[in-house]
Amino acid sequence: xxxxxxxxxxxxxxxxxxxxxxCTYDTSESDYYLFWYKQPPSRxxxxxxxxxxxxxxxxxxxxxxxxxxxAAKSFSLKISDSQLGDAAMYFCASTSxxxxxxxxxxxxxxxLSVIP
Amino acid sequence: GAVVSxxxxxxxxxSGTSVKIECRSLDFQATTMFWYRQFPKQSLMLMATSNxxxxxxxxxxxxxxxxxxxHASLTLxxxxxxxxxxxxxSFYICSASLLGGRASEQFFGPGTRLTVL
Numbered sequence: 068x069x070x071x072x073x074x075x076x077x078x079x080x081x082x083x084x085x086x087x088x089x090c091t092y093d094t095s096e097s098d099y100y101l102f103w104y105k106q107p108p109s110r111x112x113x114x115x116x117x118x119x120x121x122x123x124x125x126x127x128x129x130x131x132x133x134x135x136x137x138a139a140k141s142f143s144l145k146i147s148d149s150q151l152g153d154a155a156m157y158f159c160a161s162t163s164x165x166x167x168x169x170x171x172x173x174x175x176x177x178x179l180s181v182i183p
Numbered sequence: 184g185a186v187v188s189x190x191x192x193x194x195x196x197x198s199g200t201s202v203k204i205e206c207r208s209l210d211f212q213a214t215t216m217f218w219y220r221q222f223p224k225q226s227l228m229l230m231a232t233s234n235x236x237x238x239x240x241x242x243x244x245x246x247x248x249x250x251x252x253x254h255a256s257l258t259l260x261x262x263x264x265x266x267x268x269x270x271x272x273s274f275y276i277c278s279a280s281l282l283g284g285r286a287s288e289q290f291f292g293p294g295t296r297l298t299v300l
Contacts, residue, residue: 100287110274112227112291158226162287169280169287170217173226 069094069163073174080149081182087134088144088177090159100162100169101135103144106176107155115157118142146179154181184210187279189292196267197300204262204295206277212257213279217289218250221274233260267299 070093080086092101103115118126118135125133130147146153159174186209196202206216215234219227231252233239239252249271251263260279264271274296278289 109293110221110276111293112276112278114288117288169289170229170232171227171278171289172229175226 069096069099069161069172071159071161071172071174073159073177075177076175077178077180079180079182080146080153082149082151084149085145085147086149086179088146088157088159088179090142090144090174092140092142092159092161094140094161094163096163101133101142102160102162102171103131103133103142104158104160104173105153105155106158107152112158116144149181151181151183154179185281185290186210187277187290187292189275189277189295191295192293193296193298195298195300198268199266202264202267202297204264204275204277204297206260206262206279206292208258208279208290211279211281211290213260213281214257215280216254216260217278217280218252218260218262219276219278221276221294223274227276230262264297267297269299272297272299 072091099120101118105113105115116126116128116131125135132145134143156176158176160171162169188207190205218230221227230245231239231241233252233254235254235257241247254260274294276294278291
């Protein structure tokens with residue numbers, strides 16, 4: 068079984084500043100993927116960034132980047148130049164290949180507020 | 184591309200009735216569809232995984248006779264909440280994996296808010 072832990076229920080950041088959201092995970096699998104999803108008030112889940120565990124290079128998507136520390140099982144998300152539209156719930160997730168399909172296990176989420 | 188729709192977006196029903204929620208992949212074929220439940224201010228909890236033409240695999244603690252899942256085609260899965268009760272009120276989200284795509288990638292529908300009176 069996989070577990071994903073987000074220890075920050077809420078975070079806030081000043082507009083244009085940088086914020087880092089923490090995530091740790093536990094898995095016994097060698098083949099897995101890690102994700103950060105954003106859920107705005109509309110509740111539509113939006114993929115922010117994805118990391119393949121076998122890749123050492125940290126994934127980046129424009130203002131979003133991750134710090135993937137495989138040995139420490141840590142997967143933090145850094146948001147640079149924060150914008151008002153970044154305000155949302157952020158969920159860290161990992162996959163497991165249960166039932167022959169890649170099932171997602173989510174953390175409890177971090178609510179990010181952006182202060183103008 | 185990779186759009187998933189859900190219908191209805193909101194439904195209110197009386198206790199004891201059954202409610203069907205549809206999940207469609209609009210522009211791709213889905214090998215697998217997933218159903219999640221999300222309570223207010225909480226995370227997504229996986230309810231079941233379904234593959235086209237097969238019986239769904241339910242997570243521990245999810246009543247398969249209460250939450251009926253049918254995955255009749257590569258673009259449609261339905262979740263029927265049978266004999267709904269107020270405690271079934273929640274936000275239900277489906278997702279789909281792209282046939283031939285990266286198996287680990289899921290595309291999410293916009294969700295359905297169910298209120299049982």
